[in-house]
Amino acid sequence: MEEVLQKVKEASRVVATLNSGIKRKVLNEMADALEKNAKSIIEANKKDLDYAKEANLSNALIDRLLLDEKRIKAMADSLRDIAKLKDPVGKIIDGWKLDNGLEIQKVKIPIGVIGIIYESRPNVTSDAAGLCFMSGNACILKGGKEAFHSNSVIIEILRYVLEKNSLPEDIVSLLPDYSRSGVEWLIKQDKYVDLIIPRGGEKLIKFVSENSKVPVVKHDKGLCHVYIHENANLKDGAKIALNAKVQRPGVCNAMETLLVDRKIAGEFLPVIKEMMEKEGVELRGCEITLEYIDIKPATEEDWHTEYLDKILSIRVVDGLEDAIEHIEKYGSGHSDSIVTDNLKAAEEFLNRVDSACVYVNASTRFTDGGVFGFGAEVGISTNKLHARGPMGIDDLTTYKYKIIGNGQVRE
Amino acid sequence: MEEVLQKVKEASRVVATLNSGIKRKVLNEMADALEKNAKSIIEANKKDLDYAKEANLSNALIDRLLLDEKRIKAMADSLRDIAKLKDPVGKIIDGWKLDNGLEIQKVKIPIGVIGIIYESRPNVTSDAAGLCFMSGNACILKGGKEAFHSNSVIIEILRYVLEKNSLPEDIVSLLPDYSRSGVEWLIKQDKYVDLIIPRGGEKLIKFVSENSKVPVVKHDKGLCHVYIHENANLKDGAKIALNAKVQRPGVCNAMETLLVDRKIAGEFLPVIKEMMEKEGVELRGCEITLEYIDIKPATEEDWHTEYLDKILSIRVVDGLEDAIEHIEKYGSGHSDSIVTDNLKAAEEFLNRVDSACVYVNASTRFTDGGVFGFGAEVGISTNKLHARGPMGIDDLTTYKYKIIGNGQVRE
Numbered sequence: 087m088e089e090v091l092q093k094v095k096e097a098s099r100v101v102a103t104l105n106s107g108i109k110r111k112v113l114n115e116m117a118d119a120l121e122k123n124a125k126s127i128i129e130a131n132k133k134d135l136d137y138a139k140e141a142n143l144s145n146a147l148i149d150r151l152l153l154d155e156k157r158i159k160a161m162a163d164s165l166r167d168i169a170k171l172k173d174p175v176g177k178i179i180d181g182w183k184l185d186n187g188l189e190i191q192k193v194k195i196p197i198g199v200i201g202i203i204y205e206s207r208p209n210v211t212s213d214a215a216g217l218c219f220m221s222g223n224a225c226i227l228k229g230g231k232e233a234f235h236s237n238s239v240i241i242e243i244l245r246y247v248l249e250k251n252s253l254p255e256d257i258v259s260l261l262p263d264y265s266r267s268g269v270e271w272l273i274k275q276d277k278y279v280d281l282i283i284p285r286g287g288e289k290l291i292k293f294v295s296e297n298s299k300v301p302v303v304k305h306d307k308g309l310c311h312v313y314i315h316e317n318a319n320l321k322d323g324a325k326i327a328l329n330a331k332v333q334r335p336g337v338c339n340a341m342e343t344l345l346v347d348r349k350i351a352g353e354f355l356p357v358i359k360e361m362m363e364k365e366g367v368e369l370r371g372c373e374i375t376l377e378y379i380d381i382k383p384a385t386e387e388d389w390h391t392e393y394l395d396k397i398l399s400i401r402v403v404d405g406l407e408d409a410i411e412h413i414e415k416y417g418s419g420h421s422d423s424i425v426t427d428n429l430k431a432a433e434e435f436l437n438r439v440d441s442a443c444v445y446v447n448a449s450t451r452f453t454d455g456g457v458f459g460f461g462a463e464v465g466i467s468t469n470k471l472h473a474r475g476p477m478g479i480d481d482l483t484t485y486k487y488k489i490i491g492n493g494q495v496r497e
Numbered sequence: 498m499e500e501v502l503q504k505v506k507e508a509s510r511v512v513a514t515l516n517s518g519i520k521r522k523v524l525n526e527m528a529d530a531l532e533k534n535a536k537s538i539i540e541a542n543k544k545d546l547d548y549a550k551e552a553n554l555s556n557a558l559i560d561r562l563l564l565d566e567k568r569i570k571a572m573a574d575s576l577r578d579i580a581k582l583k584d585p586v587g588k589i590i591d592g593w594k595l596d597n598g599l600e601i602q603k604v605k606i607p608i609g610v611i612g613i614i615y616e617s618r619p620n621v622t623s624d625a626a627g628l629c630f631m632s633g634n635a636c637i638l639k640g641g642k643e644a645f646h647s648n649s650v651i652i653e654i655l656r657y658v659l660e661k662n663s664l665p666e667d668i669v670s671l672l673p674d675y676s677r678s679g680v681e682w683l684i685k686q687d688k689y690v691d692l693i694i695p696r697g698g699e700k701l702i703k704f705v706s707e708n709s710k711v712p713v714v715k716h717d718k719g720l721c722h723v724y725i726h727e728n729a730n731l732k733d734g735a736k737i738a739l740n741a742k743v744q745r746p747g748v749c750n751a752m753e754t755l756l757v758d759r760k761i762a763g764e765f766l767p768v769i770k771e772m773m774e775k776e777g778v779e780l781r782g783c784e785i786t787l788e789y790i791d792i793k794p795a796t797e798e799d800w801h802t803e804y805l806d807k808i809l810s811i812r813v814v815d816g817l818e819d820a821i822e823h824i825e826k827y828g829s830g831h832s833d834s835i836v837t838d839n840l841k842a843a844e845e846f847l848n849r850v851d852s853a854c855v856y857v858n859a860s861t862r863f864t865d866g867g868v869f870g871f872g873a874e875v876g877i878s879t880n881k882l883h884a885r886g887p888m889g890i891d892d893l894t895t896y897k898y899k900i901i902g903n904g905q906v907r908e
Contacts, residue, residue: 099825103848182870188859190869197881198851276706280881295687296710301882322904329906414510436899437514440609448599448902457907458601458898459593470608470691470895471712471883484881487869488847491859493733495740496868 087271090262091226091278094199097256098224102196106173108251109220113169116247117162120212123243124158130235131208138232150206151232161212161240164462168216171461174480175222191488196222198280200482201261201272203294205286206230211240215258217464221482226279228261228269273298285465303477306468307392308338308420310450313409313435315426316349322447323425324358329449330423332365336394338466339421339443339453343389343399345409348374351402355379358400367396374402389416406431410438417441420468421450442468442475498682501673502637502689505610508667509635513607517584519662520631524580527658528573531623534654535569541646542619549643561617562643572623572651575873579627582872585891586633602899607633609691611893612672612683614639614705616697619647626655626669628875632893637690639672639680684709696876714888717879718803719749719831721861724820724846726837727760733858734836735769740860741834743776747805749877750832750854750864754800754810756820759785762813766790769811778807785813800827817842821849828852831879832861853879853886 120127131153138148180192200223202214211229218225229237237260245255261268273282276299284294285305295302312330314323330341346354355378362369370384381400388399389412403409413422423445424435432446443453453476455463460478467473473481531538542564549559591603611634613625622640629636640648648671656666672679684693687710695705696716706713723741725734741752757765766789773780781795792811799810800823814820824833834856835846843857854864864887866874871889878884884892 099849099851184863184868184870188863195851299707301712301880319904325904325906333907432901436901438510440510440606441897443898443900445900446902448900448905449907451907452595452599452900452905453898457595459595469712474895475898484885486852487854487864487886489854489856489859489863490843490847491857493730493736494859494863495736496744496860496862 087262090259091199091275093254093256094224094226094259095278097254098196098199100254101219101224101257102175102198102222104222104253106175109173109222110169112247112251112253113165113216113220115251116212116216116244117165117169119243119247120158120162120165120240123239124155127153127158127236127239127243128155130239133235134233141232143232147206147232151208151236153208153236157209161209164209164213165216168213168220168462168479171220171479173220174483179485186494187492188494189490191490192485193488194480194483195486197482197484199224199226199278201226201228201279201282201300203228203269203272203282203284203286203290204230205290206232208233208236208240210285211237212244213462215241215244217462217479218482219257221479223482224257224259226259226261226272228264228272231264234264269294270297273300276300283465301472303467303469303473303481305465307418308340308466308468309343309390309392309416309418310339310341310421310423311343311345311413311417312341312423312425312450313345313403313413314347314350314354315406315409315424315428315431316347317428317431318347318350318425319427320350320354320357323354324361326423326425326447326449327358328361328365330451331362331367331398332396333449333451335396338392339450340394341398341450342392343401343416345401345403345412346375347409348402348404351375351378355400362398365396367398370397370399372401375400378402392418406434410435413439413441418468419470420466421445421453423448423450442466498673499686501670502610502686504665504667505635505637505670506689508665509607509610511665512630512635512668513586513609513633515633515664517586520584520633521580523658523662523664524576524627524631526662527623527627527655528576528580530654530658531569531573531576531651534650535566538564538569538647538650538654539566541650544646545644552643554643558617558643562619562647564619564647568620572620575620575624576627579631579873579890582631582890584631585894590896597905598903599905600901602901603896604899605891605894606897608893608895610635610637610689612637612639612690612693612711614680614683614693614695614697614701615641616701617641617643619644619651621696622648622651623655624873626652628873628890628893630668632890634893635668635670637670637672637683639675639683642675645675680705681708684711687711694876712883714878714880714884714892716749716876718829719751719864719877719879720754720801720803720827720829721750721752721832721834722754722756722824722828723752723834723836723861724756724814724824725758725761725765726817726820726835726839726842727758728839728842729758729761729836730838731761731765731768734765735772737834737836737858737860738769739772739776741862742773742778742809743807744860744862746807749803750861751805752809752861753803754812754827756812756814756823757786758820759813759815762786762789766811773809776807778809781808781810783812786811789813803829817845821846824850824852829879830881831877832856832864834859834861853877
C-alpha cells in the first residue's frame with residue numbers, strides 16, 4: 087500500500103508542472119474514452135448492481151449506483167466542462183519588490199496529492215479525478231465499496247489515457263484496500279497525502295475529521311435557516327422560504343428551520359402553512375408557533391436535524407438577537423438567510439452570522455459552485471480554514487513565494 | 498475548563514465586530530499598562546527565575562525567561578507596532594454580480610478562537626494576544642510552565658485594559674491547566690477552538706499535529722538548502738552561503754546543508770571552507786566533498802539535521818536534478834535557494850522545489866514576516882494549506898460570502 091502512495095507522490099510532481107494545454111487535451115481524451123468504453127463500464131456496473139440487490143440495498147441507493155449510456159455521457163461532458171476551466175496554477179496572486187531589490191511573487195501551485203473519500207455514486211470518480219488533474223494534483227480515490235467494479239473500470243480508462251499521453255498513470259489512483267481499514271490507513275499518511283476531502287454521510291466525515299493526520303476539508307451537513315424579520319416583505323419571505331425548502335429538499339443548501347419574527351407571526355404563519363402543505367411539506371412548530379397554526383409540535387431534536395426531506399421545523403423568535411442566537415446554537419455554518427427591508431438588520435445579520443454563505447432576501451439554494459460561477463464544483467466546504475463554502479478548482483491549490491535576487495544577503 | 502472556553506467563544510463574537518479604531522486604542526493602552534506595571538511583571542518573573550534556577554534549567558533557557566525594564570518596553574513597543582497594522586477584517590477580497598442580480602461579496606473575517614501553544618519566552622504572550630486582538634480573534638494561550646507567573650501577570654494586565662474599555666476580558670485568556678494534559682485537552686475542543694498554532698520544539702509540534710481535532714498551523718523546523726549551480730557567480734554564491742549560515746545560525750531560515758555542483762566543486766569548496774572556518778563553522782562533507790577539502794565526513798543523519806548552530810553539511814551533487822532530489826528527500830519545505838546565472842535552471846528550481854519560499858541568488862535568511870513587509874509576524878508556517886511561509890495578521894483571518902438579493906429564488 088505504501089508503495090502505491092509513493093508512486094502517487096512521484097506522479098504528483100509531474101502533473102504539477104503540466105501546461106494547461108496538455109491538461110485540457112488529456113481531459114477531452116478521457117471524456118472520449120469513457121464514452122467509447124461505455125459498454126465495459128456498464129458491464130462492471132452490472133456486477134455492482136447485482137451485489138447491491140443481493141445485499142438488499144435500498145432502491146434509492148441502487149439508483150445512485152446505476153450507470154447507463156446517458157449517465158456515462160454526462161460524466162464525459164463533465165470532464166469536458168472541467169477542461170474548459172481557467173487553470174489556477176501559476177497565477178500570481180500578489181507581488182512586490184523590497185527596498186533591497188528582492189522581487190517577491192506569491193504564486194498559486196497545486197496542493198500535491200489529494201485523497202478523496204466518497205460514497206456510492208460512481209460519477210464522482212471521474213469528476214474528482216478530472217478536478218484534481220486540471221488543478222495539477224495527483225489523486226488517490228476511495229469510493230463506495232458498492233461501486234468497486236464500476237470505479238475500477240472508470241479509473242482504468244482514465245489511466246489508459248494518461249499512459250497514452252506519456253504521463254504517469256499514477257496521477258489518478260484508486261486506493262487498493264477498499265475497506266474501512268483502508269480509509270483508516272490513508273488518513274494517517276501525511277508523508278504522502280497533502281489533503282483529504284471526505285464526501286458522504288455524517289458518520290464518515292466525523293470519523294475522518296477526528297482521526298486524520300492529513301489536513302481535511304470536509305463537506306459536512308447543511309442545517310440552513312431562513313429568518314423572516316419583522317420588516318420583511320412577507321410575499322418575498324414566503325416565496326424565498328418555499329424555494330429554500332421544496333425546490334430540492336435533499337441537498338445541503340435546502341432550508342431545514344424557518345425562523346419567524348413574533349411581530350409578523352400572526353400574519354405570516356397561516357400563509358406559509360398553506361403554501362408548504364400544498365407542496366406536501368410536513369411542518370413541526372415550537373410552542374408559540376402552535377398558538378397560531380395547527381401543526382405537529384417540534385422537539386429539541388428537530389432544531390438539530392438536517393431532514394434532507396419535505397419536513398420543516400418552525401420557530402417564532404423575539405427579534406434579530408434571538409434569531410442569531412438560534413442560528414449560532416443549532417446552525418452548521420453553511421447557509422443562512424434573512425428576509426428584511428431593514429438595512430441595519432440586514433447588516434447585523436450579514437456580519438454576525440458565522441456561516442460560509444449569509445444571504446439577504448434570497449434563497450439559501452444559491453450556495454453552489456456552479457451558480458457562483460466557479461464552473462465544476464469540488465463540493466461545499468464546511469471548514470472555516472483553507473476553503474469555505476462552494477469550492478472550485480481554485481481551492482485545490484495552495485501557494486508558494488518565489489523570491490528573485492541578484493546576490494542579496496541579510497544585514 | 499469547558500466553561501472557560503465557552504466564555505472565550507462568546508468573547509470572540511464581540512471582538513470580531515470591533516472597529517479598527519477601538520482595537521488600536523486598546524492595544525496602545527495595553528502597551529502603556531505593561532510599562533506602568535513593569536514592577537509587578539518583574540516581581541512575578543523573579544518567581545519564575547527562582548524556580549528555573551532550582552530546576553537547574555540551562556543558562557540559555559533562563560536568559561530567554563528573563564524580563565527586565567528593557568524587554569518589557571520592547572513588548573509594549575511591539576503592541577504599539579501591531580496597533581499600526583492594516584486591519585484585515587472586512588476587506589472585500591472578491592465580488593461579483595450574477596445574471597439574476599444577486600450580489601456576492603467574499604469578505605475577510607476573523608477566524609474566531611485561536612489557541613496558541615508556545616514555550617518559555619514570556620514576550621510571546623503579549624505578542625500573540627495583540628496579533629489575535631488586532632485581527633478580531635479571541636485567544637486562549639498556553640505558554641511554558643517555566644513562565645507561568647510572568648504570563649499570568651501579563652495576561653492580567655491585558656485583561657484589565659479590556660475591562661476598562663467595557664470589553665469582555667475573556668478576549669484574552671490563559672489556559673487554566675498549564676500541564677501537558679491541559680494541552681491534550683485543548684487540542685480536542687473543536688467545538689470552541691477554530692485554530693491551534695503550536696510554536697516550539699519538534700516534539701511539541703509533532704504531538705499537537707498528530708493529536709489535534711482542531712485545525713493546526715504549525716511552525717515546524719527549517720532544514721534549508723543553498724545550491725551552488727554550475728553557472729553560479731561563485732563570489733555571490735560564497736557570500737550568500739556564508740550569510741545563510743552565519744548571520745544568525747539559531748533560526749529556522751538559516752541554511753543547514755550546502756549543495757555544490759560537481760562542475761565547480763574544485764574551485765568553490767576550498768574558498769567556502771576558508772570563509773566558513775574563519776567564522777567558526779564546523780563543516781561536514783559527503784564522500785566527494787572530502788576529495789576536495791579536508792573536513793569531517795557527514796553521515797546520513799547529517800542531511801536530516803537542523804543544527805541551529807554553526808555546523809554545516811556539504812554535499813556535491815551532479816546537476817540540478819540531483820540537487821532537487823536531495824531537497825525533496827531531506828528538506829522541510831521551508832526555504833531553499835539556488836545560486837545561478839542560468840535562466841532555465843533558475844526557473845526549474847523555482848517551479849519544482851516544493852518549499853514555502855524558493856529563492857534565486859539570495860540568502861534564505863529573508864524568509865521573515867517583517868522583511869516581507871507584513872509588519873508583526875505570527876510566525877513562519879510550514880503548513881501547505883491555509884497559511885504558508887511568513888504569516889502576518891492577514892493569515893489570522895478566513896472569509897465568508899455575503900450575498901445580497903431582492904427576492905431571488907432558484908429556478
